[in-house]
Amino acid sequence: MSTGINSEKVLEVKGLSKQYKKGVYASQGVTFDVHKGEIFALIGPNGAGKTTTIRMISTLLKATEGDAIVDGHSILTEPDKVRKAITYLPDEAGAYKSMTGIAYLEFMAGIYSDNKEQIKEYVQRASEISELGERLKDKIGTYSRGMIRKLLLARAMMPKPALAILDEPTSGLDIINALDIRRMIKKLAAQGMSFLLSSHNMLEIEFVSDRVGIIAKGHLLEVGTAEELKEKYQTKNLEEVFEKVVTR
């Protein structure tokens, strides 16, 4: 449980829907909120609508119904301001292989700020978060999957966003790298950063998140802490809760 949570809402999702064709919804009427310093996790099976919901909040896809307010800005009417308030780490994302780690961080810092001092500060912070040390001077093409994920996570954290959106942050990583990243997320949340995660990994979610939203068939079916949900469904773990919710 993150200790930095307060009542201030960083994200308010209100009836968010995405319709690709008439009557065909990728997500429908999704409503939840994320507080400052909170780690909120969306869990669901493949094709449940997690990524679509996350992409709408990240302003990558346009919502067909509903709205989401990020740090006081609507994704529909103020997408530019929303993009300044968030960072997004896509599932299985890569980085520019011909760049060195440090050049990549400098490039991305330049996207988030025009101020040289601030860029320097961002890069410094990202270098520390990534824990990649001297390897930052090497080309990304030589990095392992875990190193790339750490670099990308550091990139997502460096501008200290109001909300960091991480899609499957540890997918495909070995246990050690996955644990490192989970600890990193918890540490930053404790410092007041808010997170919206998506994952298939129930153990990870139970360990890292403050609250969980279970999404299936495009609908958000349950929201609560892992303890609340386990109690409600009389189960020992979140995995069993998930099974009961999505098959009911």
Add this chain to the structure above:
Amino acid sequence: MKFVNLYKKELREMITPTTILILVLMYVGMTMMGSFMGDAVDKTIKDSSKIVICDQDNTEFTKSVIELMKKPAGGDSENEVKLVDIQSEDYASELDRLDISDVVIIPKGFTDEVEQGKTAGFIYVDKLTSLSTMANMSTGSSMAKNLIEISVTSALYGKKVAAGQLTTDEIKQLEVPVEITEKTVVSKNTEDIASQMVVSLKTMENMFLPIIVFLLIVYSSQMVLGAVSTEKIDKTLETLLSAPVSRMAVLSSKMLAAGTVAALYAVVMMFSMGNLRNAVPTGDNNYEEQLKALGLTLSGADYIFIGMQMFVSILIALAVALVLGVLAKDAKSGQSLLLPIQMMSMVPYMLSMFVDIRTLDPLPIRFLIYAIPFTHTFMSSENLMFGHWGLYWAGLAYQLVLLVVCMGFAIHVFTSDKIFTLSLGNGKKKKGGLFGKKNVIDESDQ
């Protein structure tokens, strides 16, 4: 058995629907080009039996020469001889007036010169309208030059040999019985130079410009297609587009970077090819002056006009490549998607080398080739040299309209959800995974 299994697996991976599409397109494309070129060869063969003569001497001897032209000795075929009257030495106007492309002029006094044992002279005027290979194959009138020479030699042998002894002058006359003055007409200009010489001199230049255009179109589109497809596949595009930067800035930076590298290539290639051309001696500096007088050299302004069409072509290619890059599912499909652009530049490139596209028959085929935007760039240098300004401007206007359409579509794709939802073979509905329902899809949650 293991080998057969491995071989089958490799084949299955290599022979994809895209591979089959490429093969079909190549077959259809090459067959179509062969057909166009075949039509051009047919036309040339037909033209080779048409001889246009202006008999200003009008004697029994010249009449017999013309009769020989109609049915050459030892040949089964008959030539169509058209007699015309050239009234002035303004050959450009005369050819236009008579609506002919070449003519053999037998001047007054030709027979007298033959009879007096002098080398008789005649004139061959040829109007060049294109520098393509097929457009400059031998015509009937160029064949007539040889027939005149044979006729005169034959007449001399008949007369002189029958008379008994040959003098030294007569032997010399038999060796060089006629002297041909060849003139070439381009638009309104006439120069004393053989049309075949003009074509030979221009061949190098005629080759290198289309090569540059072809390479630039293919190379620049490959860069943008690769950049977009790689970013989409690696999901670095999602990272960028969720950052505080406008999509138009991301789009235009990609296009501009590809355009800059393409321009760099263009400049280096122009200079390299220029050096290559200069290294080949023309033998006679006067030729350069004659080409200039015919309007067959490109001025600085001409290069700007060509550059304009080249630039617009590259932008069209970049816009199309951008959309194709969005369609790519993986690196392999990304490369395959380049095929439409390669074919669209290959067809006019090859055609412009061999045939005069302006005269392609039938008309729908000509307009089909004109519909390919890159065609106009491949034709640009000829259009300028031969003064086909109407065609140049119409081509540029068409390219600009197409550019607006392609760019508009590319911007629409890039600034809408399509950048993430569009991909080849994505038309089928996903069934929502293990727990999914048919009416709920997540096109992006893959």
